[in-house]
Every structure is written in structure tokens, then in C-alpha cells.
Amino acid sequence: MKYGYYPGCSLHSTGQEFDKSFKAVCHKLGVELVELEKWVCCGASAVHNLSQLMAIALPMANLALLPEMELEEVVIPCASCFSRFKIAQHSVKTDKKLKRKVVEAIHKDCNDEAKVIHPLTIFSQKPLISQIPTLVERNLSGLKVACYYGCLLTRPPKITEFDVAEYPMTMDNVLRATGVTTVDWPYKTVCCGASFALSKPDIVVNLSHNVIQEAKLAGADAISVACPLCHANLDTRQDDMAKKYGTHPQLPILYFTQLMGLSLGISPEELYLHKHLTDVEKIFEKIGQPA
Amino acid sequence: MTEAAINLDESSLKLTDLVSAVGGVDVSYCYQCGKCATGCPVAYEMDLVPTQLIHAIQLGLTDVVYKSKTMWLCAGCLTCTTCCPQEIDIAEVLSTIKILMTREGGTPQVPDVLKFTQSFVQNLNWFGRIYELGMVGMLKLRTGKFTQDMAMGMKMLKKDKFHLLPRLRGGSAVHQIFKRVKKQEKP
Numbered sequence: 001m002k003y004g005y006y007p008g009c010s011l012h013s014t015g016q017e018f019d020k021s022f023k024a025v026c027h028k029l030g031v032e033l034v035e036l037e038k039w040v041c042c043g044a045s046a047v048h049n050l051s052q053l054m055a056i057a058l059p060m061a062n063l064a065l066l067p068e069m070e071l072e073e074v075v076i077p078c079a080s081c082f083s084r085f086k087i088a089q090h091s092v093k094t095d096k097k098l099k100r101k102v103v104e105a106i107h108k109d110c111n112d113e114a115k116v117i118h119p120l121t122i123f124s125q126k127p128l129i130s131q132i133p134t135l136v137e138r139n140l141s142g143l144k145v146a147c148y149y150g151c152l153l154t155r156p157p158k159i160t161e162f163d164v165a166e167y168p169m170t171m172d173n174v175l176r177a178t179g180v181t182t183v184d185w186p187y188k189t190v191c192c193g194a195s196f197a198l199s200k201p202d203i204v205v206n207l208s209h210n211v212i213q214e215a216k217l218a219g220a221d222a223i224s225v226a227c228p229l230c231h232a233n234l235d236t237r238q239d240d241m242a243k244k245y246g247t248h249p250q251l252p253i254l255y256f257t258q259l260m261g262l263s264l265g266i267s268p269e270e271l272y273l274h275k276h277l278t279d280v281e282k283i284f285e286k287i288g289q290p291a
Numbered sequence: 292m293t294e295a296a297i298n299l300d301e302s303s304l305k306l307t308d309l310v311s312a313v314g315g316v317d318v319s320y321c322y323q324c325g326k327c328a329t330g331c332p333v334a335y336e337m338d339l340v341p342t343q344l345i346h347a348i349q350l351g352l353t354d355v356v357y358k359s360k361t362m363w364l365c366a367g368c369l370t371c372t373t374c375c376p377q378e379i380d381i382a383e384v385l386s387t388i389k390i391l392m393t394r395e396g397g398t399p400q401v402p403d404v405l406k407f408t409q410s411f412v413q414n415l416n417w418f419g420r421i422y423e424l425g426m427v428g429m430l431k432l433r434t435g436k437f438t439q440d441m442a443m444g445m446k447m448l449k450k451d452k453f454h455l456l457p458r459l460r461g462g463s464a465v466h467q468i469f470k471r472v473k474k475q476e477k478p
Binding site: 009010013014016038039040041043044045046047048049050051052053054057058061083095098101104105106107151152155156157165190193194195196198199201203207236237239240274275276277 | 369389443453
């Protein structure tokens with residue numbers, strides 16, 4: 001299997017743990033990734049608040065790189081990038097006038113037929129999902145994990161074509177295949193505060209605290225995420241939560257690819273587990289120290 | 292009756308038409324069921340819940356709309372867009388109001404949100420890929436809140452989460468796209 005890989009800005013910076021662990025897991029599972037050489041920012045959660053055309057043009061400029069590299073599919077781990085690509089494709093498919101404007105802006109053809117997929121979709125497809133249990137090297141069943149999908153993987157479902165928006169199970173199914181125990185909880189797709197990370201941190205502290213509290217109530221030892229912004233909000237704001245609400249949550253926040261990697265026998269260093277602000281040592285109390 | 296009467300005439304539709312022309316979403320389908328307000332995770336901070344803002348747009352109350360905090364407090368989670376029984380892309384409507392206000396030089400009630408967007412877009416225009424440390428710097432210059440999140444930032448620096456210098460890849464491509472978009476957006 002060979003996929004074009006669009007990392008996006010976060011995975012090259014504050015979300016580098018996601019990039020490293022995703023690549024390590026793909027290597028282990030025989031999924032080949034080719035990074036789009038000249039990729040640019042997709043506009044993320046900001047550009048569509050200043051210019052609709054720019055917000056559509058940026059993902060389409062990136063998709064135009066695929067045929068140049070003889071690729072048909074692109075895999076995008078960042079939920080925000082994934083969403084912007086899906087929305088852009090949907091917009092040019094349904095609005096011919098807009099499509100002409102985008103072509104004029106990017107000076108290239110609109111590649112609206114390219115397949116944009118999320119890593120969880122690759123890992124949850126047969127036959128890969130049934131092969132995963134045979135590759136497990138480490139038993140993680142003692143670890144209870146709350147799978148947090150956030151907003152943009154599932155919403156709006158007609159555009160992202162990912163999973164059910166109210167109660168998705170794709171990440172649960174993938175992690176269960178690796179032996180992790182996932183919990184039933186109601187905050188799978190409730191917002192963490194998203195792009196207010198820097199502009200309205202008080203909202204982030206409040207919303208992310210709700211998510212963490214619900215995960216704890218469900219008995220989770222950790223939260224698994226698929227978005228660098230969800231990760232940043234849930235991981236880096238725990239000190240602020242302690243200040244505001246009196247107790248420190250101390251709940252490890254991991255990318256689902258890091259958990260997959262641990263079960264597949266990849267070392268914690270290679271998975272960049274040491275990069276998180278909230279200590280992840282607690283998970284080893286449940287699964288034993290690495291050999 | 293303490294509230295002033297709302298005068299409705301043909302000009303009241305102007306705002307609805309403008310939102311439709313700029314954002315491509317027709318708010319006239321809304322019948323104020325309130326589902327968007329119920330689902331919105333940030334409604335507790337808003338002066339008008341999304342339903343009320345959409346109603347104000349329908350009534351052509353540009354002043355009420357522009358003076359609201361609501362669109363600036365939208366986290367972009369798309370819950371409203373997903374649950375609307377009339378399939379109105381409400382989040383897109385809120386973005387459209389922000390675009391209109393920024394074009395007209397309006398003053399947002401939550402200025403830091405616009406400052407973040409402007410810092411992000413400027414950074415993108417310069418570097419092509421987001422240079423996060425530079426963006427934080429730009430934002431702080433705009434807001435003057437230099438000490439906010441200092442402790443967290445230091446921890447992240449210690450963990451080597453940021454690149455200290457920008458990587459200049461794709462900057463010129465994005466800059467060209469920006470120029471061609473601006474040209475097309477000129478009224």
C-alpha cells in the first residue's frame with residue numbers, strides 16, 4: 001500500500017509525536033508513505049475566517065501536487081487539515097463558479113477526485129485490521145483508554161465520510177485490535193476548545209476540563225486523540241485546570257498511533273512519549289515497564 | 292413593551308442576501324428551532340445564541356449582528372452545522388459575518404480572536420507553512436499580553452516542541468496564491 005502523506009504544520013512542530021509515531025506504525029504494518037515534497041499550510045482553523053476562497057484554494061493547491069508525484073490517495077493525520085481538505089473538495093465539486101476561481105488562484109487544475117483519507121480509515125480496513133492482532137508484541141489490555149475523536153474527523157459526516165458523528169467507533173476498533181481496552185463514554189466528539197488555544201485560553205481550560213473529567217468518570221487511565229490541537233489543549237492545559245478547579249487531572253494524553261506503536265513493540269523513545277507535558281509514566285504502572 | 296419595534300421592509304433582506312452572496316449559505320430556511328444553540332459548546336459565553344444571531348440576520352439587524360460576540364466565540368466545531376434540520380451551514384454563516392466585518396473594518400467584541408486570525412494569516416503568507424513560535428510572537432505584539440501562558444510556553448520550549456527558526460518552504464507559492472485571491476476578491 002502506497003499513500004501520499006500530508007503532515008501539515010503541526011506534525012512538523014508541536015505535534016511531532018504524531019508524525020514520528022504514525023510513521024513508525026506504518027513502517028511496522030507495511031504501509032508506505034511518500035511525503036508531498038512541496039506541501040503548504042492548508043489554512044487550518046484560521047484562514048476561512050478571513051477569506052473563503054483562500055481557505056478552499058490552499059487545500060486544492062496541495063491536492064494538485066498528487067498527480068505531479070503520480071499519487072492518487074493522500075493520508076492526512078491532523079483532523080483539522082483532514083477537515084479543510086474534505087470541505088475544499090466538497091465545495092469545488094458542488095460549486096462550479098467557485099471551482100473556476102480556485103483554478104485561477106492556484107494556477108493548476110482542481111484535483112477534486114483525489115482520495116483524501118485519515119490513518120484510522122486505513123488501519124480499520126480489512127485485511128489490515130485483522131492482521132494487527134497477529135503483530136502485537138506487548139499486552140496493553142491492562143490500560144483503559146477513552147478514545148477522543150474531537151470535532152473535525154466526524155463533522156459534518158456527509159463531507160468527512162469518516163464515521164457516525166454522535167458515537168464513532170473507528171479508533172476504538174483499531175485500538176481494540178491492538179489489545180487496548182477502550183471505555184464507553186459520552187464525550188467522544190465534544191469540542192475541547194479547538195482554535196481558542198491561544199486567543200481564548202479560558203474557554204479551552206473549561207471545555208477541555210469537561211472532556212478530561214468525563215474520561216476519568218468512565219474509568220479511563222488515558223485519553224487517545226487523533227488531532228494535534230486536541231492534544232495540545234488536553235495535554236498542555238492541565239496545570240491551568242489545576243489552578244482553576246483545585247485538583248490536577250494528571251491524565252496522560254496520547255496519540256492513538258503511540259498506543260498502537262507500544263503494542264507493536266516500538267520503543268517509547270521512538271514514539272516520542274517523552275514529549276508530552278503531562279507525565280505519561282502512569283500508563284506503565286498498568287502495562288509494565290518497557291523491556 | 293420595553294423593546295423597540297423592528298421595522299421590516301424590503302431592505303431588511305439585504306443582510307440575508309449579502310451573507311448568501313459572500314458565504315454561499317441561505318439563512319432564510321431557519322425557523323428558530325434552537326438545536327444549534329442547544330448543541331453549541333460555547334453558547335454559555337455568548338450574548339446571542341446562534342439561533343438568535345441567525346434570526347437577527349433574517350431581520351436585517353446589521354447593528355445587532357455586528358455588535359454581538361457570538362461569531363467571534365465560535366470554536367468551529369461544526370456541531371450546529373451537523374445538527375441543523377434545515378441543513379444550514381451555520382458555522383459558515385458565522386465565518387461569513389467575520390469576513391464581512393473585517394472587510395468593512397468593523398470592531399470585533401472579542402478582539403483577540405481576530406488578532407489570532409490575522410497573526411496566523413500573516414505568518415502563512417510569509418512562510419508558507421506555519422512557524423509557530425513566530426506566530427505566537429506576532430500575536431503577542433498585537434494583544435500586548437506578553438506574560439499570558441508564559442509558564443506553559445517555557446515548558447514547551449524545554450521539551451523542544453517548537454522549531455526556533457522558520458523553515459522557508461512553500462512561502463513563495465502561498466504568497467502567489469494570496470495575491471491572486473486578493474485580486475479576485477476586490478469588489
